[in-house]
Amino acid sequence: MITVVSGLPRSGTSLMMQMLGAGGIPLLTDSLRPSDADNERGYFEFEPVKSLARDASWIDSAEGKAVKIVSLLLYHLPPEHDYRVVFMRRPLAAVLRSQAAMLQRRGEPAPNAREDEALSIHLQRHLDAVDTWMARHPRLKVYSVGYEELLRNPPDALSGLPKFLDRDFDLHSMAQTVEPRLRHH
Secondary structure, three states, X not given: OEEEEEEOOOOXXXXXXXXXXXXXXXXXXXXXOOOOOOOOOOOOOOHHHHHOOOOOOOHHHHOOOEEEOOHHHHHHOOOOOOEEEEEEEOOHHHHHHHHHHHHHHOOOOOOOHHHHHHHHHHHHHHHHXXXXXXXXXXXXXXXXXXXXXXXXXXXXXXXXXHHHHOOOOOHHHHHHOOOHHHOOO
């Protein structure tokens, strides 16, 4: 089985990877993307994931581990594996605010209100499509985690995770990784 942490960018996937690692689940990461003001504890990414549509030869190395895969790339998961997807859900307005702040910090222009509205519609359609696809995938199961709930009450948000992943891990250590000061948006 492969544990996949997914969701939209800026939805809390890095936090969930950090939490799973703190709970004792091995992570498939490469530390190539350094931490910064937007993710002070790091991004927990694995560079080959970005090429999943063209090359999935690395996927066997994810067996028994957690790997972060952005929702757009889920469609390219090889069908011969069993997946448990921990899918992060965050209100689209918060995702867009976080993305805009990230762009501004990098000196790039943030979307205007009209672009935000169009992007919000596009993202919602994407989420609807990926939800439908995940529900139909025969070897994929999904556990949704609300970002806001995770910040408010980590033990409740994580309570079903051990059963879902069929493994014991340290929920207390996982909950301890949540630091409200790191929430920028």
